[in-house]
């Protein structure tokens with residue numbers, strides 16, 4: 493894959509592999525406009541992850557989210573000129589784990605970046621980023637698939653929506669969801685639980701209902717464990733219903 497660097501944007505949302513190619517294209521010192529060349533000193537250093545003009549931002553191991561302070565560090569750093577290349581690149585891994593504050597802080601970088609700055613947000617799920625962030629970036633995705641898609645398992649999207657909506661809010665809807673859930677076979681239930689956990693993790697960013705959703709996450713982990721030990725869907729649905737209904741007091 494090559495990019496026409498005469499038309500390079502200052503911000504991208506993309507997957508991990510493409511992020512590296514864009515970074516290389518931005519810093520590549522080849523004379524050709526089709527970059528990267530994969531051979532020059534800049535390309536080589538990027539391949540080895542030792543280029544001083546690339547900053548990698550990721551979540552700390554013990555944290556759920558990328559912290560707003562990590563983004564504030566970037567905001568200061570962008571004004572410092574590049575070391576070796578003509579541009580500087582910031583790659584934010586798991587960009588969907590930036591909470592709302594961090595994303596808003598990042599908006600400043602996206603709105604008026606110095607001309608030498610290229611920002612790349614890496615995520616498999618751009619829908620979880622604020623629309624204001626997305627609107628300032630070019631989205632490039634090759635062939636990202638969710639786990640469920642890779643396993644060719646259909647997820648009942650309406651069940652997933654209803655389930656997430658019901659947590660801590662609507663016991664009747666929750667009960668109806670669990671009646672639907674107990675009819676799923678093992679593969680579908682497994683895919684559903686994975687998807688539900690991903691959705692909860694995303695919802696955690698913008699909610700006043702945080703404790704409740706965190707609790708729901710542990711219940712889903714318990715359900716996955718039960719499934720692993722071949723407990724039937726009916727029992728799992730019953731456990732989830734009992735746990736999540738009584739969870740109302742947790743919030």
Ligand SMILES: [Zn+2]
Pocket residue numbers: 519520521522528529530531532533534535536
């Ligand atoms: Zn190169």
